[in-house]
Amino acid sequence: MGTALIYDEEMTKYKLLWVDPACKIEVPERLTVSHGALVRNGLTDRCICLPVREAVDAEILLVHSEEYLEAVKQTPHMTLEDLKEFTLQYGDVYFHPNIYHCAKLAVGSALQLVDSVLMGKVKNGMALVRPPGHHSMRSAANGFCVFNNVAIAAQYAKQKYGVKRILIVDWDIHHGQGVQYCFEDDPSVLYFSWHRYEHQKFWPNLKDSDYDIVGKGEGAGFNINVPWNKVGMENSDYLSVFCHVLLPIAYEFCPDLVLVCAGFDSAIGDLEGEMCATPDIFAHLTYLLMNLAEGKLCAVLEGGYNLTSLAQSVCQTVQTLLGDPLPPLTNLTGPCRSTLESLQCVRAAHRQHWSCLRHAVDLPTFEISTIRIKSSGEENKDEAEVWEEQKSPEEKIWPEPPKRVSPRVCSAVVLPDGVVCPDACERLSSSEDLGPHLLTLKKDFLKDADDSAVTALSRVFSLIDKMKNNEIRNGLALVGDAAMTMTCVVQHVAAEVDSRVFLVCVGNGNIPGHIIEDGKTLVVQISGEDTEEQGSKYYVPVCLKKGCTDTSGFAQAMFSLLLPLGYQHNPSLVLLVRMPGSGVCDIMWQQLTALLQSFAQGHTLVLLQEDDKACVGPTASILLGNPAPPLGQLPASLKEDAEAVERLRSRLQADWNLLLATAPENG
Numbered sequence: 001m002g003t004a005l006i007y008d009e010e011m012t013k014y015k016l017l018w019v020d021p022a023c024k025i026e027v028p029e030r031l032t033v034s035h036g037a038l039v040r041n042g043l044t045d046r047c048i049c050l051p052v053r054e055a056v057d058a059e060i061l062l063v064h065s066e067e068y069l070e071a072v073k074q075t076p077h078m079t080l081e082d083l084k085e086f087t088l089q090y091g092d093v094y095f096h097p098n099i100y101h102c103a104k105l106a107v108g109s110a111l112q113l114v115d116s117v118l119m120g121k122v123k124n125g126m127a128l129v130r131p132p133g134h135h136s137m138r139s140a141a142n143g144f145c146v147f148n149n150v151a152i153a154a155q156y157a158k159q160k161y162g163v164k165r166i167l168i169v170d171w172d173i174h175h176g177q178g179v180q181y182c183f184e185d186d187p188s189v190l191y192f193s194w195h196r197y198e199h200q201k202f203w204p205n206l207k208d209s210d211y212d213i214v215g216k217g218e219g220a221g222f223n224i225n226v227p228w229n230k231v232g233m234e235n236s237d238y239l240s241v242f243c244h245v246l247l248p249i250a251y252e253f254c255p256d257l258v259l260v261c262a263g264f265d266s267a268i269g270d271l272e273g274e275m276c277a278t279p280d281i282f283a284h285l286t287y288l289l290m291n292l293a294e295g296k297l298c299a300v301l302e303g304g305y306n307l308t309s310l311a312q313s314v315c316q317t318v319q320t321l322l323g324d325p326l327p328p329l330t331n332l333t334g335p336c337r338s339t340l341e342s343l344q345c346v347r348a349a350h351r352q353h354w355s356c357l358r359h360a361v362d363l364p365t366f367e368i369s370t371i372r373i374k375s376s377g378e379e380n381k382d383e384a385e386v387w388e389e390q391k392s393p394e395e396k397i398w399p400e401p402p403k404r405v406s407p408r409v410c411s412a413v414v415l416p417d418g419v420v421c422p423d424a425c426e427r428l429s430s431s432e433d434l435g436p437h438l439l440t441l442k443k444d445f446l447k448d449a450d451d452s453a454v455t456a457l458s459r460v461f462s463l464i465d466k467m468k469n470n471e472i473r474n475g476l477a478l479v480g481d482a483a484m485t486m487t488c489v490v491q492h493v494a495a496e497v498d499s500r501v502f503l504v505c506v507g508n509g510n511i512p513g514h515i516i517e518d519g520k521t522l523v524v525q526i527s528g529e530d531t532e533e534q535g536s537k538y539y540v541p542v543c544l545k546k547g548c549t550d551t552s553g554f555a556q557a558m559f560s561l562l563l564p565l566g567y568q569h570n571p572s573l574v575l576l577v578r579m580p581g582s583g584v585c586d587i588m589w590q591q592l593t594a595l596l597q598s599f600a601q602g603h604t605l606v607l608l609q610e611d612d613k614a615c616v617g618p619t620a621s622i623l624l625g626n627p628a629p630p631l632g633q634l635p636a637s638l639k640e641d642a643e644a645v646e647r648l649r650s651r652l653q654a655d656w657n658l659l660l661a662t663a664p665e666n667g
């Protein structure tokens with residue numbers, strides 16, 4: 001099953017016909033340049049290109065009023081003067097004789113995408129559309145938007161397919177107030193938006209965009225606003241909001257469908273957003289959502305006005321939907337203070353609605369508004385910030401994201417004879433797959449080991465070599481002694497210059513001290529053993545009361561510990577080990593395996609112990625790029641486990657500041 005791309009040149013056939021500084025950035029080239037970049041990078045050829053269609057009245061009326069639709073219907077027949085006059089009743093939007101036609105195509109594109117994903121014709125997709133949608137309201141055009149493409153798509157999915165829960169992620173730099181208003185009291189649609197806010201000084205200047213607007217009535221908790229109160233936010237800021245707010249809540253919600261208001265004015269170089277996140281961040285944002293809803297993800301273009309940044313960001317998004325390995329993110333320095341304030345406020349505002357936040361520490365609930373006032377004035381801007389603001393964001397330059405090359409082989413396996421696994425995996429079993437390590441191994445490690453163990457280890461080393469040479473993306477080995485193999489692998493890799501290993505060990509078992517102290521290997525062990533007091537910067541033992549069987553505690557450790565640590569360590573190899581009798585359920589294991597693909601360009605080596613044969617299939621499926629099955633709506637985790645994870649975060653955040661989710665006092 002492939003990735004859909006929906007685009008039609010017709011949607012470039014309207015433009016601003018008079019002078020309006022607020023609207024001059026919304027140009028037809030936004031689409032031609034984005035599509036052109038997809039063509040140039042060979043991505044259109046890899047997508048299933050689907051035709052657009054016009055939405056019909058009944059579909060538009062799922063969200064908009066009859067009066068508004070009738071009014072917009074008149075615009076193709078209006079004179080230039082009439083159009084100008086008509087435009088005046090709305091904010092920051094323009095009309096053109098052909099915009100009604102394009103707006104129907106934009107809605108229709110979103111619906112075509114939802115249809116093809118929900119009918120199982122494709123696994124995911126993106127629609128490149130104009131006009132955008134997320135600002136338009138029941139009876140008003142706004143912010144370049146005529147009809148609310150994504151809101152209509154969500155109502156359509158509910159009505160036509162009976163979809164029970166929909167997550168809308170709005171990563172555009174503006175608040176999609178139109179989407180918020182549409183679903184404010186609806187608990188079946190979880191709306192998440194981050195947006196440039198600057199304490200209400202930034203357009204659309206609404207109180208409704210602040211973190212304390214969480215939804216109404218039945219829908220309380222199902223609206224998440226993350227205000228950016230400073231410009232210049234970086235990759236770290238975006239990732240920390242995903243790790244500490246969106247992902248925990250999204251997994252607890254467990255959507256059946258994910259819709260993305262995919263605006264790219266949140267990327268570097270955009271004059272509207274003035275942010276500094278690079279286009280490759282969208283590869284990661286996209287991927288982090290692809291294991292929700294069994295991978296059913298529909299991205300619909302919203303904003304994005306720097307044509308270079310926009311085109312690169314669109315390519316990153318589509319390439320991720322297609323399943324290519326993720327680009328490494330470097331320079332993750334942790335979130336800035338303003339982000340920490342926002343995180344703290346959002347988490348406090350939502351803690352009564354989501355059990356994943358219930359045990360979060362240090363969240364004042366009544367002093368929040370003072371944080372806002374305290375840090376809002378010009379007076380506490382330092383000189384560097386003032387200078388930074390004078391620089392035009394246009395002057396910002398950034399390197400083009402590096403090419404993301406898929407190795408010829410995705411997954412290679414080392415399995416004992418007779419153990420089956422999917423055909424798509426390449427099996428290492430010939431004598432040449434033994435690699436050059438056999439003799440050294442015999443000499444160094446395994447004097448007393450039996451031949452089959454030496455052979456297996458030698459093949460595991462050869463998996464690592466092939467990953468290093470980018471001949472394979474990932475590897476899976478079923479071995480007689482997972483703990484021993486793990487130790488040998490870490491030593492082998494750490495011997496290389498510039499190598500960094502992220503070792504994730506699930507289940508009980510002793511991790512030898514000498515592999516932790518090398519400063520290259522970061523170890524996270526999730527188990528039921530009480531080993532907490534032995535922790536260090538590079539050894540993070542997560543001890544869960546009921547071991548790995550506690551799904552909610554495990555999930556919390558994944559988002560708030562593993563992901564931030566992995567991103568900040570930026571490993572060249574992920575080593576994922578499943579100790580015998582770990583008690584982790586298959587689905588949790590698959591989710592973990594999937595999320596770890598964010599690192600090391602997908603270079604993951606999974607070690608299973610021989611008696612875990614049944615796990616080969618589920619693991620291989622994830623390594624081959626299939627989405628992990630949903631965990632189900634998560635219950636509250638054990639208080640002790642939530643607290644254990646929080647304690648670890650507190651202990652480690654001085655060394656790993658992507659773990660931070662609260663602002664230090666008097667900063």
Ligand code: X5A
Pocket residue numbers: 022092132133134135143144145172174203263265302303304
């Ligand atoms: C879709 C979108 C932005 C409108 C900005 C008006 N709209 N100042 O990005």
Ligand code: ZN
Pocket residue numbers: 172173174263265302303304
């Ligand atoms: Zn925008």
